[in-house]
Amino acid sequence: MKILALCGSLQAESTNLALLRTAAAAAPPGVDVELFDGVRDLPLFNPDIESRRAAPEAVRVWREAMAACDGVLIASPEYGHSLPGALKNAIDWLIGSGELESKVVAVTASTAGPGRGVLGLRALRTTLGAVKAMIVGGEPTVRSADFDRDVAALVKALVAAIAAARQAEIDAEPD
Numbered sequence: 001m002k003i004l005a006l007c008g009s010l011q012a013e014s015t016n017l018a019l020l021r022t023a024a025a026a027a028p029p030g031v032d033v034e035l036f037d038g039v040r041d042l043p044l045f046n047p048d049i050e051s052r053r054a055a056p057e058a059v060r061v062w063r064e065a066m067a068a069c070d071g072v073l074i075a076s077p078e079y080g081h082s083l084p085g086a087l088k089n090a091i092d093w094l095i096g097s098g099e100l101e102s103k104v105v106a107v108t109a110s111t112a113g114p115g116r117g118v119l120g121l122r123a124l125r126t127t128l129g130a131v132k133a134m135i136v137g138g139e140p141t142v143r144s145a146d147f148d149r150d151v152a153a154l155v156k157a158l159v160a161a162i163a164a165a166r167q168a169e170i171d172a173e174p175d
């Protein structure tokens with residue numbers, strides 16, 4: 001099972017990136033959590049770009065990575081009571097092309113205390129609704145003594161949701 005891990009922050013010392021590394025370490029055997037570091041390389045979304053020529057290389061790489069994964073884990077900060085522009089831009093590049101459609105997506109934010117990051121995650125969930133993503137979690141993860149345990153629980157819930165979605169697909173296939 002392959003999980004694509006996406007960080008909404010572009011900072012080198014990102015606390016959300018650290019959360020994703022904790023998640024990768026907590027993944028059970030047979031589950032590969034792969035960090036996608038190409039969000040920063042994407043041009044600003046503009047449908048004119050593709051109407052004139054083929055999609056830029058960074059967009060192609062992004063779409064291929066999304067198409068190749070079984071599920072997604074996003075850890076993102078809140079900026080200005082919303083999701084970061086870079087993350088919204090990355091998602092916008094997938095809305096027309098479909099690689100994120102109906103995917104199982106776990107979302108969280110690494111936060112310093114209760115109440116932080118909630119509006120950012122709400123905005124992120126609204127955007128993911130545009131591609132009918134199946135949301136897992138959706139609440140911030142406070143950097144407390146329970147942080148590692150909470151991150152591991154989110155990974156477990158994501159893996160279970162991916163397995164359930166796979167089974168539902170198999171069950172829906174005609175005999």
Ligand SMILES: Cc1cc2nc3c(=O)[nH]c(=O)nc-3n(C[C@H](O)[C@H](O)[C@H](O)COP(=O)(O)O)c2cc1C
Pocket residue numbers: 009010011013014015016017076077078079080081082110116117118
């Ligand atoms: C310009 C700016 C705007 C921010 N806006 C918010 C906000 O609206 N709500 C909030 O809870 N935190 C806000 N923050 C705090 C960030 O969410 C916080 O620093 C977060 O840890 C950054 O994530 P990172 O450590 O993964 O880079 C803001 C930070 C910056 C620099």
